[in-house]
Amino acid sequence: MVHWLKFLSLSLLIWGINTPLAAQNSQPDSSPQPNSKPQTPRIDVPPEIIKDSPVLQRWLKKVPNVLEDIRQEPxxxxxxxxxxxxxxxxxxxxxxxxxxxxxxxxxxxxxxxxxxxxxxxxxxxxxxxxxxxxxxxxxxxxxxxxxxxxxxxxxxxxxxxxxxxxxxxxxxxxxxxxxxxxxxxxxxxxxxxxxxxxxxxxxxxxxxxxxxxxxxxxxxxxxxxxxxxxxxxxxxxx
Incomplete structure (x- = not known):
């Protein structure tokens, strides 16, 4: 009988120690996660400015190769x-x-x-x-x-x-x-x-x-x- 009481006491002690650790590990990580793809800030240009600027219109369609343009511009x-x-x-x-x-x-x-x-x-x-x-x-x-x-x-x-x-x-x-x-x-x-x-x-x-x-x-x-x-x-x- 004494042996069974010792065994039961030891089991309760081990269970009491492991329970807080398990609860702690189960909590979600609240630290911020790094963004693998940083977003480029978007600049909103008023439509009237785009309408009056052929250069902006060309750049919005396709970013030109400026160095090549200089070489080929007569x-x-x-x-x-x-x-x-x-x-x-x-x-x-x-x-x-x-x-x-x-x-x-x-x-x-x-x-x-x-x-x-x-x-x-x-x-x-x-x-x-x-x-x-x-x-x-x-x-x-x-x-x-x-x-x-x-x-x-x-x-x-x-x-x-x-x-x-x-x-x-x-x-x-x-x-x-x-x-x-x-x-x-x-x-x-x-x-x-x-x-x-x-x-x-x-x-x-x-x-x-x-x-x-x-x-x-x-x-x-x-x-x-x-x-x-x-x-x-x-x-x-x-």
Missing amino acids: SFRSRLQLGFVLFPSTDDAAGINVAIKDVFLGRSGLTVSADYQASFNGSRTAVGTNLHYFLFPLGSYINLAPLVGYRYIQSNDYFTDGFNLGLRLVLALSRSGAADFSLSQSFISPGSNKEVGITNLSVGYAVAPQLRLSTEIEKQNSRQDHDSRVGINLEWMF
């Missing part, structure tokens, strides 16, 4: 050109120049240009079109472009025409066409007895957001003659 502009020219090698004959320069064909690096010059006395005429392919990103301050096209020139009683092949260097002194420098060397009908080498130097500077002044010097060298042209142009950028 550092020079398409231009419509009208100017006054002199032909020093042809008794300083005066004339006009009409041209469209660097019309971009998408963002592929291709541009197309066309120009026409003529003296008022009919002794000099030149007309042609060229396709340029810029080798570096259009946003580069220095760019190089092979050119291919067609050109017709007439000087007094001599005239020739044919494919025009060459190379053009562009140095953008300021972005968006504010100032630039262009130098090109090309050849009409290269390798033939009608070959004419043409060196052209042009410098432009913006005087208003859409208007520029440019000067141009050109040399033509052939077996028959050596001709020159200088001019000043008003350019509208678009």
